[in-house]
Amino acid sequence: MSAQQTEAHADDPDQQAPPSGREPGRFGAALAAVRDGSGLLSLLAVVLALVVGAVLIAAADPRVQETATYLTARPSDFFAAVGSAVGGAYTALLQGSFLDWTAGSATRVVRPLTETLTVATPLIAAGLGVALGFRAGLFNIGAQGQIILGAVLAGWIGFALDLPVGLHLLLALVGGVVGGALWGGIAGGLKARTGAHEVIVTIMLNYVALRLVEFLLTLGAFQREGQANPISPPVEASAQLPQLLGSGFRLHAGLLLVLLAAAGVWWLLERSTVGFGLRAVGANPAAARTAGISVPRSYVTVMLLSGGLAGLAGAVHLLGTEDSLTAGIAGSFGFDAITVALLGRSRPGGVVLAGLLFGALQAGGVSMQARTGTPIDIVLVVQSLIVLFIAAPPLVRAIFRLRDPQARGARA
Amino acid sequence: MSLPSATSTAPTAASADGADAARPSRRASVVMAVLTAVGLLVFVLLASGGTSTLSLASGRDVVSLPDLVLPSRWASAVLLVGCAALTGLAVARTAAGRRTPGWVVPVFGVLLVLAFLVWVVTGSRVSVVSLLGGTLLLGAPLVFGAMAGVVSERSGVVNIAIEGQLLLGAFLGAVVASLTGTAYLGLVAAPVGGMLIGLLLAVFTVRYLVNQIIVGVVLNVFAIGLTSFLYSTVLSDNAGWNSPTGLPQLPIPVLSAIPVVGPVLFAQNLLVYLMYVVVAVLNVMLFRSRWGLRLRAVGEHPKAADTVGIPVARTRFRAVVLGGAIAGLGGASFTLGASAAGLAFNREMTAGSGYIALAAMIFGRWSPLGALGAALLFGFASNLQNVLSVIGTPIPSQFLLMAPYLATIFAVAGLVGRVRGPAAAGVPYEK
Structure with missing residues (x-):
């Protein structure tokens, strides 16, 4: 099979997973099936997840529980309580993530939107990394560790070195990318050389990275003077990413970098020879090998790139938002990045949109918790359900009683 | 793997x-x-x-x-x-x-x-008994989690969701024990919690053939979100819902009086004794029973198993749910088994134990006894870290905590012997 045929096979939207499931390309095919669900199903999955979230919010609301005890006597009370609990929470979510139309000043009206963009920035970068891995048939669960290593290196360059403006920032960003790339490269190298499965290695490296940053923060070189807490000195002003909308907002130039990276990943995957090779390996490693593509080298390349993008996420988050290194620098970006990549169907454009959606859910979740007391954890539930529903189109179709467009006896 | x-x-x-x-x-x-x-x-x-x-x-x-x-x-x-x-x-x-x-x-x-x-x-001076006894206590959730992984993966379904199963087990165990005032009823409820996540894993991977790793990772996020949400709403609104009593120590007469071995192995709570039983039964059943043979056949070569009439989907479905129940039981050791006084449920209290259990399963080469050894080794490492933080140590505690993860990386990279999992683990089976 020529490489071109492999490629056409991978991009066929109607492609079904091969039934026997014993080809090495099975993995790529499964990922392709996730990618190629229709847009409508994605929308319905989001709706469904929000409905389940609403049920949880209502069930946990004390007023709803109280009215439920006399549901048959006065159902209107119950429904009013449900409406106010769910409506209040979701309105706060929207106000915290998009536009706060109740706020007094123009600045505060648009502020939630900039918060969404700020949170989305590292999510998109790390999501791009995970997506790139998916396209090459690799499951990079290690974005979390790669973000940490990126932040460590970017942060150290940022606060320990004294360099001219411009050069300092550039070097810190490059350092972040290199840190993430090296951490990802370990998994790629081990997979290429020994066949060690990248899922296990990257999960383990996440924890190693966490312990490593905890250890580093006990060292004099990383510890802020006069601080008992494990926190590094703040990054020098010359290494900070410039604010895009002035000091009233947290939005920083990292967003532009990340969008640039998305364009770069698109070009790499869709227009470059290297990307073609990566996709070929992802679609069918055996065929790619036959076509003369070095599969082990592809694994190393893709893990370096994937880790580099996650490292970029760590760097922009540190240099743009956080300013100093802590053990919790990566938050849950690394794990969210996996869901972002899945939701974005591993396409750069899709990842940007998915990153924005999850950024909005998180920024909104913070304000929802502050305004209505609904814990932000509900956002995790909604996010995970979105991905689950998107990954199982037959389930969503069954719930909404949709017809399967490929049901013409195609499924063996 | x-x-x-x-x-x-x-x-x-x-x-x-x-x-x-x-x-x-x-x-x-x-x-x-x-x-x-x-x-x-x-x-x-x-x-x-x-x-x-x-x-x-x-x-x-x-x-x-x-x-x-x-x-x-x-x-x-x-x-x-x-x-x-x-x-x-x-x-x-x-x-x-x-x-x-x-x-x-x-x-x-x-x-x-x-x-x-x-x-x-x-x-300095270290008590061997407390070092080993603590190993068993800290190792218990890892052992249960690793057994859950063994059952599930031997049937051909990769179980990344151990973390979520432990967490929901810990949650339900604590809530039921608090509401009923009986730790043993919590011990009955905990497997149900793990089973729920196992059920979801089975439905999505076996019924809908979704990629097993995706479902596992997402179910962990789901379990964290769900338990943390309920923790900060229902559990904090109702004071009596999250104050479980713990499992009492049940020293076995005679055996517990043996020096060193006695207090370590035979002066534990019911959960630890259940752990011995689960490991022993699984090891025998997996390699000596018809059920085990069929389970392994489905995990190694589902098509061949199907050809001789073993229902692949049903076998996998049941194995995944059973695995969930075992991990759920392990979750109880965070809330009910941690001390005789019991520990209230806290958000994300499993703190990555599910992933260490996964590592222990791989390290133990997908066999119950091997996984037991690996899980106890990892339990020993974290207990040793606790002990050393008291007496002071020449190496930073972070490196001790890192050890299980590094050991696992070495193991999967083939540095310490060959590690090979069930051949069909991770591969959905379609007729």
């Missing part, structure tokens, strides 16, 4: 495996030699002299043993000579083109850990 891209049934992968087959034992000898040399350097040559005191006594012994006072360097040296001998054996066997016996690497590991222990407690 063998996921689709590493399935050995594919001709190319099989030939690569064949080429590798000779390598690991040579690699293992090299690793053993390096570790012995490093041990000699650090624990003996560079070590400062002194004595290490190991206390062997506990309150309930028939005969109370005196403290064991060892000259640290000499004791380490003797243990490391043992390591060197085993390395020599491995090298000799490899050179003769024969397989190294299976017990060599574990014994080597135990000796090395002992040498390390003697070195690390130089100048």
